[in-house]
Amino acid sequence: MNEQHTLLIIDDIVDNLMLLGEAMSSEYKIKVATSGVQGLELAVQKPKPDLILLDIMMPGINGYEVCRRLKENDQTRNIPVIFLSALDKESDELQGLDAGAVDFITKPFKLEVVRARINTQLELLQMRQQLQTARLKAEAASQSKSVFLANMSHEIRTPMSAIMGMTDLALEKASDPQQKSYLETVKLSADSLLALINDILDFSKIEAGQMELDEHPFVLAETIEAAMRTVSILSKEKGLGITLEIAPDVPVAVAGDSLRFRQIILNLLSNAIKFSEKGTIRINVTLVHAGLETITLRVAVTDQGAGIKKEKIHSIFSAFSQADSSVSRKFGGTGLGLAICRQLCELMDGTINVESEYGKGSTFSFTAMFATSSQEKITRQKKSSSEIMNIRPVRVLLVEDNAANRFLIRVVLEKFKHEVVEAVDGIEALHIILEDQFDLILTDVQMPKLDGYQFTRIIRACEEGKEIDPHIADKMDNNLISNLRLRLHGKHRLVISMTANAMSGDKEKCFTAGMDDYLTKPLNQEELVITLNRWFPDK
Numbered sequence: 255m256n257e258q259h260t261l262l263i264i265d266d267i268v269d270n271l272m273l274l275g276e277a278m279s280s281e282y283k284i285k286v287a288t289s290g291v292q293g294l295e296l297a298v299q300k301p302k303p304d305l306i307l308l309d310i311m312m313p314g315i316n317g318y319e320v321c322r323r324l325k326e327n328d329q330t331r332n333i334p335v336i337f338l339s340a341l342d343k344e345s346d347e348l349q350g351l352d353a354g355a356v357d358f359i360t361k362p363f364k365l366e367v368v369r370a371r372i373n374t375q376l377e378l379l380q381m382r383q384q385l386q387t388a389r390l391k392a393e394a395a396s397q398s399k400s401v402f403l404a405n406m407s408h409e410i411r412t413p414m415s416a417i418m419g420m421t422d423l424a425l426e427k428a429s430d431p432q433q434k435s436y437l438e439t440v441k442l443s444a445d446s447l448l449a450l451i452n453d454i455l456d457f458s459k460i461e462a463g464q465m466e467l468d469e470h471p472f473v474l475a476e477t478i479e480a481a482m483r484t485v486s487i488l489s490k491e492k493g494l495g496i497t498l499e500i501a502p503d504v505p506v507a508v509a510g511d512s513l514r515f516r517q518i519i520l521n522l523l524s525n526a527i528k529f530s531e532k533g534t535i536r537i538n539v540t541l542v543h544a545g546l547e548t549i550t551l552r553v554a555v556t557d558q559g560a561g562i563k564k565e566k567i568h569s570i571f572s573a574f575s576q577a578d579s580s581v582s583r584k585f586g587g588t589g590l591g592l593a594i595c596r597q598l599c600e601l602m603d604g605t606i607n608v609e610s611e612y613g614k615g616s617t618f619s620f621t622a623m624f625a626t627s628s629q630e631k632i633t634r635q636k637k638s639s640s641e642i643m644n645i646r647p648v649r650v651l652l653v654e655d656n657a658a659n660r661f662l663i664r665v666v667l668e669k670f671k672h673e674v675v676e677a678v679d680g681i682e683a684l685h686i687i688l689e690d691q692f693d694l695i696l697t698d699v700q701m702p703k704l705d706g707y708q709f710t711r712i713i714r715a716c717e718e719g720k721e722i723d724p725h726i727a728d729k730m731d732n733n734l735i736s737n738l739r740l741r742l743h744g745k746h747r748l749v750i751s752m753t754a755n756a757m758s759g760d761k762e763k764c765f766t767a768g769m770d771d772y773l774t775k776p777l778n779q780e781e782l783v784i785t786l787n788r789w790f791p792d793k
């Protein structure tokens with residue numbers, strides 16, 4: 255079985271080399287070296303040895319040193335080394351094993367013993383390699399599972415955005431109280447379904463290494479208060495108070511991912527409310543460390559609720575784990591919330607912990623590192639959606655393959671008196687652009703025939719008189735391209751993409767393709783309005 259294996263024998267005594275080489279040559283390919291230096295050279299040359307037999311006492315560098323150097327080199331680190339030596343003290347053997355050898359045989363040796371030990375080491379090596387291959391395969395499978403989950407949850411969010419948007423619109427129009435209550439139920443269910451999908455998406459994105467934090471300056475108190483506002487109806491319904499205390503030495507503003515920071519707090523707050531029947535929920539923010547460029551904060555959320563049994567505490571930060579399934583069944587939940595919090599904290603170079611007493615309450619606290627930032631840096635570009643009324647009506651070319659989403663976006667835009675022309679894919683949109691003028695092109699990213707990126711690249715190339723990527727040009731009619739060049743040259747069209755932002759890099763891809771801005775799906779009315787506000791001057 256070992257015919258293909260190559261042995262490298264390093265010994266300064268030629269007789270030893272001859273003896274061993276001859277004895278082993280029927281089973282192995284043999285390479286020999288008469289010094290440590292030569293041995294190190296041969297160890298990296300092809301065919302690379304599968305195992306090295308190494309003498310200790312040699313002029314120049316001795317066997318221990320050769321072994322150490324082999325272990326330091328990435329190319330030779332995994333080749334097992336067996337020492338063959340006349341030294342027979344225990345300390346010699348220890349020194350050899352210390353240098354990284356897997357075995358130590360003292361001279362004079364029996365050839366059968368050497369052969370048996372070589373075979374054992376080669377079998378072990380083979381098993382290690384098989385294990386390594388299996389581990390890589392398992393990791394790849396787990397990675398593709400996470401990517402699949404992230405993609406699926408994104409796909410599910412597309413129709414969800416239509417369901418939620420249309421329900422909102424129907425609710426605005428509904429006058430019959432019974433119809434209204436049916437629609438409110440649809441909305442509530444859609445909201446919780448979306449929360450669930452978002453959890454799965456976040457979790458799988460993090461697992462697939464696709465979660466990226468978006469750093470920007472923000473005011474801490476505003477972000478925490480936003481989370482408090484989100485749960486205020488729930489807390490009032492249960493008669494629970496929520497207080498916020500920020501230590502005086504905590505800076506007003508920091509730079510980091512405020513949305514993800516808020517997400518952690520929101521999760522902890524929602525749990526505190528979910529598992530409490532009385533008392534006040536306290537949020538405390540303290541300073542752990544303040545450096546010149548970074549700052550570490552601790553946020554603690556304390557409740558006087560159900561508490562967690564000691565034996566369950568260790569598992570609650572794991573995915574899909576719930577301390578008390580009966581309580582959780584009552585309140586719903588996936589058991590993903592804390593697992594996501596833990597992963598988000600890790601992304602923020604922090605940790606999350608819990609102290610809890612069953613029946614008395616819990617304190618969940620996490621640390622997170624931010625970059626320092628001054629409050630002045632925070633630009634308040636956002637206007638509230640009511641200000642949309644001030645925007646002049648604009649002509650929008652809406653490029654979207656999903657009919658329900660098209661309809662929804664059209665209705666929202668028309669509500670604010672904007673004019674909408676629809677295209678079902680990039681090619682149709684390019685034909686329309688040839689004939690018509692628009693203030694804004696609002697395009698989906700994933701579309702058949704020509705996706706949003708390719709579509710935008712063509713527009714930019716035509717505007718700037720540049721070459722079109724041959725892969726994209728192949729899909730196109732030459733006439734269409736030359737007419738577009740004539741029509742678009744010299745002027746910049748405003749292109750805003752709608753991306754599900756399911757995987758990291760989506761945003762960057764939009765900007766690289768030449769888009770001016772992006773909206774995330776599921777589209778919400780407020781975000782659409784705020785973005786339009788940014789691009790169009792007030793009346």
Ligand code: ADP
Nearest residue numbers: 525526529570576577578587588589590591592
């Ligand atoms: P979910 O709330 O969706 O079940 P989480 O990961 O957020 O998932 O929480 C996991 C479990 O930890 C919960 O099911 C609950 O058993 C326990 N838990 C979390 N927060 C609290 C809390 N404030 N008080 C008591 N138990 C809690």
